[in-house]
Amino acid sequence: xxxxxxxxxxxxxxxxxxxxxxxxxxxxxxxxxxxxxxxxxxxxxxxxxxxxxxxxxxxxxxxxxxxxxxxxxxxxxxxxxxxxxxxxxxxxxxxxxxxxxxxxxxxxxxxxxxxxxxxxxxxxxxxxxxxxxxxxxxxxxxxxxxxxxxxxxxxxxxxxxxxxxxxxxxxxxxxxxxxxxxxxxxxxxxxxxxxxxxxxxxxxxxxxxxxxxxxxxxxxxxxxxxxxxxxxxxxxxxx
Numbered sequence: 001x002x003x004x005x006x007x008x009x010x011x012x013x014x015x016x017x018x019x020x021x022x023x024x025x026x027x028x029x030x031x032x033x034x035x036x037x038x039x040x041x042x043x044x045x046x047x048x049x050x051x052x053x054x055x056x057x058x059x060x061x062x063x064x065x066x067x068x069x070x071x072x073x074x075x076x077x078x079x080x081x082x083x084x085x086x087x088x089x090x091x092x093x094x095x096x097x098x099x100x101x102x103x104x105x106x107x108x109x110x111x112x113x114x115x116x117x118x119x120x121x122x123x124x125x126x127x128x129x130x131x132x133x134x135x136x137x138x139x140x141x142x143x144x145x146x147x148x149x150x151x152x153x154x155x156x157x158x159x160x161x162x163x164x165x166x167x168x169x170x171x172x173x174x175x176x177x178x179x180x181x182x183x184x185x186x187x188x189x190x191x192x193x194x195x196x197x198x199x200x201x202x203x204x205x206x207x208x209x210x211x212x213x214x215x216x217x218x219x220x221x222x223x224x225x226x227x228x229x230x231x232x233x234x235x236x237x238x239x
Contacts, residue, residue, distance in 0.1 A: 001054055001055045002049070002052040002053065002054055002055075003052070003053050003054065003055055003057075003058050003068050004052065006053050006058060006062065006068070007053075008038050008039050008042065008048075008053070010062065011038055011053075011057070011061040011062055011063075012061055012062065012063045012094060013038065015060070015061050015094055015096050015097065016038045016041055016061060018096060019041065019060075019061075019096065019194070019197075019198050020033065020034055020036065020041070022198040022199050022200070023197050023198050023199060025199065026198070026199025027199075028196065028197045028198065028199050029197055038061070042057055042061075045057075045190065045193060045194055045197065046190070046193075047060070047190050047194075054190065055068065055069060055146070056188065056190035056191050056194070057190075059072055059094060059095050059146070059191065060094055060095050060096065060191065060194050061094055061096075062094055063093065063094065064092070064093070065093075065094055065095075066092065069146055070149035071146070071148065071149040071150045071151050071166075072095075072146060072151075073090060073091060073092045073098065073151045073152075074090070074091040074098050074102050074141075074151055074152045074153075074154065075088065075089070075090055075091075075151045075152070075153045075154065076088060076089045076090075076091070076102065076105060076106070076110060076154045076156065077089075077153075077154070077155055077156065078110055078156045078157075079155055079156065079157050080157075080158075089105055089109075090151075091105070095141055095191065096198070098141065099134075099137060099138065099141060099200070102137060102154070103130075103133070103134055103137065106133060106137075106154070106156070106161075107126060107130065107133075110156045111126060111127045111128060111156065111161075112126075112127055113125060113126045113127070114126075127238055128161065128215075128218075128220070128236055128238065129214040129215060129217070129218045129220075131210070131214055132210070132211040132214040132215055132218075132223070132236070133161070133236070135201075135207050135210055135211045135214075136163050136211060136223065136234045136236065137154075137163065138195060138200055138201050138207070139207050139208075139234065140152050140163050140164075140165040140232075140234065141165075141191070142186055142187070142188060142191050142192050142195055142201065143165065143167050143186060143187045143188070143232075144165040144166055144167050144187070144188070145165075145166050145167040145168070145187060145230065146188070148166035148167075148230065150166045152164065152165045153165075159237065159238045160235065160236060160237045160238055161235075161236040162233055162234070162235050162236070163233065163234040163235075163236075164231065164232065164233050165232050166230050166231075166232070167187060167230060167232045168227060168229065168230050168232065169227050169232075170185045175225045175226070175227055178208055178225060178227075208223075208225070211223050215236075220237070220238055221237045221238075223235060223236050224237070
């Protein structure tokens with residue numbers, strides 16, 4: 001869907017630099033593309049046509065995508081019980097900024113890390129595998145149905161993390177299909193492509209399997225999935 005009255009000059013240059021650096025480091029973007037202009041990046045991602053940016057371009061690179069897409073942000077809350085909210089945060093900005101800020105908050109404010117030392121090297125062991133948590137967050141952002149004006153909601157408890165997004169499974173899929181080997185059918189292909197190019201995600205629907213294996217390695221329960229209508233939950237128990 002094109003977004004009128006938004007120019008390439010309105011987008012955030014720092015996010016283009018971040019995207020290219022991540023992509024080059026992951027091997028998904030060629031080193032020769034380091035000096036690509038924002039217009040060239042948008043054209044390579046095919047998220048601009050006839051000088052009109054689409055909604056994916058705005059959500060990925062605009063400093064304030066909520067001007068154009070309602071509910072395009074993330075809420076985090078720490079709960080003692082379901083009805084007892086102790087503190088909370090809202091994370092705004094484009095999708096790359098939301099992911100980085102949310103992960104930082106989850107790892108430094110909302111969960112704990114066990115500190116140990118290997119010789120003189122400090123080692124932090126988090127309550128949840130960091131890569132599994134990032135994968136769950138990326139899934140929520142990439143597969144959210146952005147026609148619904150609701151933010152992604154992350155509920156953190158002492159013994160679990162629950163991530164909710166507005167969205168549903170592909171037609172005729174069940175939760176069991178999602179947990180088995182499956183094809184890659186992103187709800188937002190342009191966002192998924194940008195995340196792949198940046199090295200954030202794989203391209204073959206491996207996210208759930210990756211989360212499961214990381215949790216098994218960390219000796220914690222594997223994530224649970226629930227999908228009823230447009231209520232999609234990823235549930236990470238700690239014990």
